[in-house]
Amino acid sequence: MLVAGVDVGNSTTEIAFARLDPGAEPEWLLVLRRPTSGPKGSVACAAGVGDLLARAERRLGVRPHLLLLAELHPVETGLVELGRLEEIDLARTAIARPASATPSGEGVAVGILRRLAELAAEPTAQQVVAVVLDEDFERAAALLRDARERGWAVAAVLVDRDDAVLIGNRFDRSIPIVDEVRDAGSLPFGALAAVEVAPPGGEVVELADPLRVATLLGLGPDEARAARRAARAVAGHRAAVVVRVDRAAEAASASEGAPIRLLDAAGQELPFDERAAPPPPGVVRAIRGAAGDSDRLLDLCWCALPASPDDPGFSRRLAARRAVAVALLSEADASGLAEALARECDGGVEVVGRESEAAVLGASTTPGAGRTPFVLDLGGGTVDLHLERGGDERVVVTAGAGDLVTRICAGLLACDPALAERAKRLRSAWVETPFTLHHEDGSRSFLGQPAPPQAIARLCAVDGRELLPLPALLAPEVWRSLRRAAKRDVIGRNVRRALEAAGGVPRGELVTLVGGSACDPEVVDAVAVELADLDVAVGRGDVLARHGPRAAVAVGLVLAYAKRGGR
């Protein structure tokens, strides 16, 4: 009889096809995989399974009689930016952080925001920050020169177009001129603003200092918090604008409350500190707030974006976002999926049991491993520790694995998850010239064909001959250390959490790594480092001596069924 062991993971669905005859070893025919086609455990996953079954039918000429499933643990991951939430609450100060790479001038200046057109009128005594909107640069410079000659004190200029240097060269090279200010038209004209431009390669100094911001804008002590948030928001940038917005009678805003609230089994609130380690699995049962509302949680894990000591500007800009990657593991009801799949094959679906047993059985087919009583399944959504001790099986499931690493990489690189998924697995290089690469290990290489223009002077993921430009402008060595930190912080930490929740691993024991994330040598390193103090042997599974760490659960489901005397 042809059977199929179906492992529906959070990111990947794998199916192992085997012929089972009574009394004989399974005859392994094929293993197929594809991305999971919906949230794990949902009916939408059936489409992906159906696709793999159709592919197998084309290759084998026959459809399996029976589908074997395990119990399912769906995991949701997300990235919450607590800093962005604070910005909305800035209230008393508005900030603009122009993306300009080419501001003009240097230093800090304070003035009242005025449209360029307003400067045609009689000058006032106060210093102004002129705002140029939708104006040709020659004409804008001429109007500014004229305004100054008539007595206006123009201390700084904001420009909506990329014209700062052009205007500065024709008006005044010394004052700060900031361009590419996208929302310049909706700035509060008449309000007091501080503008700063740092020298090339530098970052704003005055506006990154909350005491200086308060002094420059005349903020009172009750507005110090607003000054702190503004300073944090602009730190690490070369040019910045901070505007003082006066509002009547500030009421304590509702969002002063915690953006994320955690509840334990008794409904008591637990403290959430994105810099602290998440509690052991099972402690947090519900979550409310910026990461969404969920009950029936089995585990919650969070991880702040790693910082790099080698690029403090980048780290400060990142710190302003206070981005936290969150993974939630909840109890699932996958009966809908089982019902949808029952229609696919004559013999229907059988839920064979726990993933634990399947993972241990599948990993045990690794040559030389013998019995593998400790199996770490490093998947997309969870890190699962399967233990077998004297016939007693346990599993500890922790939320957060490959997908959480992808989220963090997407946050660091400021790119979409699909690109992050590729970048996290690839080495990187900086394209120094159209023909030369500076690799993350410090080596240089020469390109036979010029790099595409979009890759020039960018960090790129290197996929064979293909260069994938990444949005973040990081030195490749810095990116490498951040990428490895993300893998340590998520997978390394969850391995530790799982082992501690399971009561540890005896010394000298073998820990076998399986799962998609175990295909990544940097992840294997991170786990080995995490387990270094435990004096255990860490090895990668090689399922059926040909699939490497993959397909352990899918193969194990078939073995579990066969063990039960399945026909």
Added chain:
Amino acid sequence: MVALLAGGADERELAAGFEEEGVPLRVGRAPGGRRLGLAREAAQRSPLGIGVGGDGGGFVLVLSAASAYPYLEARPEAARAFGHAAARVAARRPLSVESHRETSRACG
């Protein structure tokens, strides 16, 4: 950087893009030329090995080390964006996302 422009090419906007990026540009006029050929000649004359050619149909940037095809090109109305992009290639700065839309690389 050297640019050779035939009639119809918008010198002012091209030069503005270069000036904003802080990259010096020498413009020469070549009334009867076609932009790809002009760009190749400009690349030969330029110490950086990068040259710009322009005519009524648009602009082209060529690398002398790979002069068989345009490295960047743009329509005439995108002269300013092209100026920025060309200057950035010379200055080893990354192109902006907007310039990916305005300019393009010929297949090669």
